[in-house]
Amino acid sequence: MSNNLSDRPASKSQPAVRQRRYVIAGVLALLAFLALVVLDTFRRFPQPWLYIFLLDLHYQLARLGLAVALVMAAIGVYIGIIRKGDVTPLFRSGTYIVFGTMLLQALIGVVMYTQGGRPREDVHLIYGMASVLVLPFFIFVEVTAKKRPAMGSYIWGFALLAGVLLRSIMTGS
């Protein structure tokens, strides 16, 4: 005797499809932001050389990262503390996107450093390294947590990331 429920082909649930759309929208928004920065650089400098382009990108991504970290921390507080809920897959995907952005930001910084660029204070390099490391530490805690809900990890992570980014902005330019 077969179980009718288990015989059915697994269909993608509506929330999963919606979630994927949100993730794609997030990535597209990030790409649109990068395109806007590039256009702005071309507008201000008709023939921009690589360094100015990277400098603009680095500058804008830091501010975007700070704003997004604050928004994500606020969303984390809402889901985790006010609604007492757990981490949603969408939130986790958002965290991975922010981490990817921080990685890109660090790579831009490294390229600028190799081109001879130097931050206003040397400690900017430490904050830059920390901005890449913050999220993986707390993603690890959340992913391996035996006690649920575990949204607290991301609230810590994004609050720390916002602090680190603020200091890196202050010491960078």
Next chain:
Amino acid sequence: METLGFPFLLSVVATLVSGTFTVMILRRWWQKRKPHHLAWGIGMGLYCLGTFSQVVLATTWSPVFFGLWYWSGAIMVAAWLGQGTVFLLWRRGNIARNIMMALILVGVMTLPWTLFLTPFDSSVWYPGADMTEIYQQIMPRGSGSVRSFSPVMNTWGTIALVGGAIYSAVLFRRKQIMRNRMIGNWLIAAGGLMPALGGALIRLGDPSFKYFGEMMGAILIFAGYLMATTIPAGEEQETSQKREARKGAQSYSVE
């Protein structure tokens, strides 16, 4: 021979005690895999590193050992020892693990900052120098200096270690169980306060207690740990009997 003064001797004793303690506690962690053992093991290992750097700095100038001395002793030790207590007492949710990640992050940030990005003025150093007297001239406090981490980390670590030990001691006393653990926790609390007291006196301009406080801190924490983890054979049985009796009384009152 000038270098082999009293501070040097105190540093050597503190290094030996904290080193032995580190090996013991990390072995226990290896056997039982409890996170509080790991945190205490790291904390005592850093304690050992700090006092060993002090021994080296009494005989020769080394920017690496000065950086390690400051990083381990002034920034990390108290916070890691306190982290062990946080793991033991703060079991709700993932708070203890999150705090540990923040600690690792601060450690990873401040180590290269201290070693490579902080300028040291070695001209004030001399053989046998009391480092607690001259470190402020070697590493002046500037805006955004790594020294700004020290008060935050030490305050947090001392509150966690000493507060946790006092809380546990009071709890054991109130329940009238495990006398050894109660005394052990009082010793740990006293040991945790010793280096903190030394640090506070340095800020008030009297660094003379620091080396003695460090050595006594290591000895008292070690003694307290030994006392708390050694339970006499009869006491275990007595404690479980008391627990059972309390459980029975509770179920009786419910019925």
